[in-house]
Amino acid sequence: MNYIATIGLEVHIQIKTASKMFCSCKNSFGEPPNTLICPVCTGMPGVMPVPNKTAIVKTIMAGLMTGCDIAKFSKFDRKSYFYPDMPKNYQISQYDLPFCKNGKIHISGKAFSGAILNEKYIGITRIHLEEDVGKLNHFGRFSGIDFNRAGVPLMEIVSEPDINTPDEAYAYLTGLKEIMQYADISDCDMEKGQMRCDVNVSVRPEVQKEFGTKVEVKNLNSFRAVHRALTYEIERQIEMLKNGEKIYQETRGWNDDRGESYLMRRKESAHDYRYFPEPDLSPFIITDSEIEEIKRLLPELPAEKRKRFIRDYGVTEYDAEILTQDKFIADYFDSAVKLVSSPKTIANRIISDLLKELNDRKISITECKVKPEYLAEIVKSVSSGKITNTAGKDILSEVFNTGKEPNKIIDEKGLIQISDESSIAKIADEVISEFPSQVSEFRSGKEKVLQFLIGQVMKKTKGKANPQITAKILREKLSS
Amino acid sequence: MKIEPNITIAKIAKNLGEGKISSVEICNHYLENFTKKNSVFNAILSINKEKILKSAEESDKRRKEGKVLSSYDGIPIAIKDNLCVEDEPCTCASKILEGFISPYDATVIKKIKAAGMIPFGRTNMDEFAMGSSCENSAYVKTRNPWDKDRVPGGSSGGSAASVALSIAPAALGSDTGGSIRQPAAFCGVVGLKPSYGIVSRYGLVAFASSLDQIGPFTNSVLDSAIVLDIIKGKDPMDCTSIDSKIANFAELLSQPYSIDGLRIGIPSECINCEGLDNVIKENFNESINLLKGLGAKIIEISFPHWKYSVSVYYVIATAEASANLARFDGIRYGLRAKTEKLSEIYLESRGLGFGEEVKRRILLGTFVLSSGYYDAYYRSAQKVRTLIRKDYDEAFKICDVILTPVTPTPPFTFNSKSTPLQMYLSDIFTISVNLAGNCAISVPSGITSDNLPLGVQFTAGFMREDILLKTSHIFELHRSIKSFIPPEN
Numbered sequence: 030m031n032y033i034a035t036i037g038l039e040v041h042i043q044i045k046t047a048s049k050m051f052c053s054c055k056n057s058f059g060e061p062p063n064t065l066i067c068p069v070c071t072g073m074p075g076v077m078p079v080p081n082k083t084a085i086v087k088t089i090m091a092g093l094m095t096g097c098d099i100a101k102f103s104k105f106d107r108k109s110y111f112y113p114d115m116p117k118n119y120q121i122s123q124y125d126l127p128f129c130k131n132g133k134i135h136i137s138g139k140a141f142s143g144a145i146l147n148e149k150y151i152g153i154t155r156i157h158l159e160e161d162v163g164k165l166n167h168f169g170r171f172s173g174i175d176f177n178r179a180g181v182p183l184m185e186i187v188s189e190p191d192i193n194t195p196d197e198a199y200a201y202l203t204g205l206k207e208i209m210q211y212a213d214i215s216d217c218d219m220e221k222g223q224m225r226c227d228v229n230v231s232v233r234p235e236v237q238k239e240f241g242t243k244v245e246v247k248n249l250n251s252f253r254a255v256h257r258a259l260t261y262e263i264e265r266q267i268e269m270l271k272n273g274e275k276i277y278q279e280t281r282g283w284n285d286d287r288g289e290s291y292l293m294r295r296k297e298s299a300h301d302y303r304y305f306p307e308p309d310l311s312p313f314i315i316t317d318s319e320i321e322e323i324k325r326l327l328p329e330l331p332a333e334k335r336k337r338f339i340r341d342y343g344v345t346e347y348d349a350e351i352l353t354q355d356k357f358i359a360d361y362f363d364s365a366v367k368l369v370s371s372p373k374t375i376a377n378r379i380i381s382d383l384l385k386e387l388n389d390r391k392i393s394i395t396e397c398k399v400k401p402e403y404l405a406e407i408v409k410s411v412s413s414g415k416i417t418n419t420a421g422k423d424i425l426s427e428v429f430n431t432g433k434e435p436n437k438i439i440d441e442k443g444l445i446q447i448s449d450e451s452s453i454a455k456i457a458d459e460v461i462s463e464f465p466s467q468v469s470e471f472r473s474g475k476e477k478v479l480q481f482l483i484g485q486v487m488k489k490t491k492g493k494a495n496p497q498i499t500a501k502i503l504r505e506k507l508s509s
Numbered sequence: 510m511k512i513e514p515n516i517t518i519a520k521i522a523k524n525l526g527e528g529k530i531s532s533v534e535i536c537n538h539y540l541e542n543f544t545k546k547n548s549v550f551n552a553i554l555s556i557n558k559e560k561i562l563k564s565a566e567e568s569d570k571r572r573k574e575g576k577v578l579s580s581y582d583g584i585p586i587a588i589k590d591n592l593c594v595e596d597e598p599c600t601c602a603s604k605i606l607e608g609f610i611s612p613y614d615a616t617v618i619k620k621i622k623a624a625g626m627i628p629f630g631r632t633n634m635d636e637f638a639m640g641s642s643c644e645n646s647a648y649v650k651t652r653n654p655w656d657k658d659r660v661p662g663g664s665s666g667g668s669a670a671s672v673a674l675s676i677a678p679a680a681l682g683s684d685t686g687g688s689i690r691q692p693a694a695f696c697g698v699v700g701l702k703p704s705y706g707i708v709s710r711y712g713l714v715a716f717a718s719s720l721d722q723i724g725p726f727t728n729s730v731l732d733s734a735i736v737l738d739i740i741k742g743k744d745p746m747d748c749t750s751i752d753s754k755i756a757n758f759a760e761l762l763s764q765p766y767s768i769d770g771l772r773i774g775i776p777s778e779c780i781n782c783e784g785l786d787n788v789i790k791e792n793f794n795e796s797i798n799l800l801k802g803l804g805a806k807i808i809e810i811s812f813p814h815w816k817y818s819v820s821v822y823y824v825i826a827t828a829e830a831s832a833n834l835a836r837f838d839g840i841r842y843g844l845r846a847k848t849e850k851l852s853e854i855y856l857e858s859r860g861l862g863f864g865e866e867v868k869r870r871i872l873l874g875t876f877v878l879s880s881g882y883y884d885a886y887y888r889s890a891q892k893v894r895t896l897i898r899k900d901y902d903e904a905f906k907i908c909d910v911i912l913t914p915v916t917p918t919p920p921f922t923f924n925s926k927s928t929p930l931q932m933y934l935s936d937i938f939t940i941s942v943n944l945a946g947n948c949a950i951s952v953p954s955g956i957t958s959d960n961l962p963l964g965v966q967f968t969a970g971f972m973r974e975d976i977l978l979k980t981s982h983i984f985e986l987h988r989s990i991k992s993f994i995p996p997e998n
Binding site for chain 2: 072073074075076077078107109113116118174303308311
């Protein structure tokens, strides 16, 4: 029997703003505990919320970029539950009238697993705005609460149960992140908690129409973890169904180290949050002209950007895909490409060298010391023949570490390529006399040995010899 | 200069301006009255005499240097204990806020300080403003200045009593369903509930956010206008606040005007309601006759949904309160039960910290918001609230001001309301005004044969404080009893 998985994602994204959602405290990560707090975000008696307009505008931008309908009339509601990280013991959130509804995200291309995705739209049920809660820190016998995060503007994006595979979930998340970064709505840094994801997953036999019992999985700290957890959970549930076991509606956690989910709590009945309209905030009336104004703030969409890269710079579809996956990489390409005559080379450098280095060191392109103009400089030096391709790679590595200007490194290390035939010929003679057995091997027809001899010339010139010229000279000398 | 009982702040300001008295002398006078009377009447919960006198000295210094902050610089004003004053306790007369010191000033406090007025003592109240007699205070019972065996009204009973007892020349209170107007009537002082939004609520410990409004207790209608002028205005910290159309209400009252031809509406449903005491009826009719004599036209109006106000109020107010009071959990401030488990901290802190009436209202509010009951209670109540508002809109098409009694009875004795519902009904004339967001004022209108004060309530439309204050000011000038000083003063 075949089984179908149904997946819905609930994504929380912190909005990038100067101040918090309902007070003027700074919205920032990584400050000492309880240094970004005031009476409002710590729920002192008598305080009142004042909404952050930028957060509302950015939420509407997110809605517009995902094709949502924007509410003409919206409001905030109070969601009541007791927990120490929630200063008022109610969260100002949105219940029945969120800012955005009925959107979608397009997914296609190569999947995380390597397979090719079926082109598909994943529906977005709603995007609403709320305030983040504080953070509990546990210290053995006692716990502390850090309210720096309390009141940070937070979007909740709920997907339709349109997702059927872990690959689709991964692609949906990538698409969402891409949009948020493009519009500067959020940096979506999961390690800083700027993007958080809970999944709902159920499994049913193909022949069955109605959805199976859904299980919620929490604590997913990366897209990869979402993919792994879903893969695990789908298998677990199919296995249970096969064994005739009952699946309970429950909340599970994900242990990424052990690669397994574990039971957190079983839902006896739905929690009653007792939502009601927030009386301290007036409802919002959003006019068409205001929506038009916000539309003008929207950036070029990733798909548009891909088309432009292919059209204007002649990069391949595959390269364009990679270059636009992250807005900052696209911006990087956009600024570097203007400085060189061969866009394709810049694209290759970014994709094959820069992104690899970034990946190895686990840093983002915005933190990268190789500024776009530096990369352009290296590319220009290689294509003009000033330095060798190998030297180019070495310089890139060094700029990566030091942030030094590439031209300075070339000067300091004397890396300018030797293209002068007489100089190379002199070194070639030395090599031929030092390696007589290899020379005779080549002469007896072992073509491969030429590479070894070129290598020896390179060694003597510290990689500065022009490899094409070196090969040409060696060939001439050995065949004579 | 001798400070007579129930002197107005207008008169104090005049004397201060003429150099006949200093702020230190004024504050000392009221501090003496506090010492003499508070142990009996318990109007004030806490007071910081040193701080008051220091502020008074600073005010006198400013005056000497010709740098007064306003004409009212140096005049003390008592503050209800649910308004936050920086570095001062704010208990809301609840055990759960015992020991809490506010880290900030409410906007109204900022404004009175900016005018040079001196916060003077924290007044007793029903716990979290829930009650109509001050009997729900977790700390003390405030006695009625006119009769020690009677309640001062509530919830702002301490503020009303402070002014009636001349412990302070004015006081701030809050009014969610009558909490300013009813105690004002019971204590024989003027109590104003401004239109919703005219005064910022930032720093008022919320009971029911869509109904709460801060207002003054004073010895005259003019004084009410003066205090309103100081505390009103749109506040960036309260986005439900708005600017009034009139910049200076006190000035408005200094201009000549009459109520000749003014249309005063009398809602028939209210006047013929059950439980209305005869003494109230008689006094009310006298007030009508007085206004008629001044040229006002009396118009009978109809309030078809008025009878639902108490029910609607107790759904909406308790729903909002159930969320507003959730923050009192023992985690960040206030009383915390000595236990370790989180759920026990919540249950025991709130169990020990809240009084019976507060618990009752939290339970009621939690119930009306819970799933399955929301539509039947909360949503229906909101719909009826809209109908009540429409009743007012209709009424104000044919009249300018509405006149009703403030309370169905004169001040009652302690423990005389045996059920919560009986107590709730004592606000029957005041509650609908909050539901509609209109402005209203309670003005002393008579004294019973047992020497108890009575009041009438004028109500005007939303943002119509101009017509409200003018009408009540004229009434005050022409009423037969000129002075409302409790017997022992």
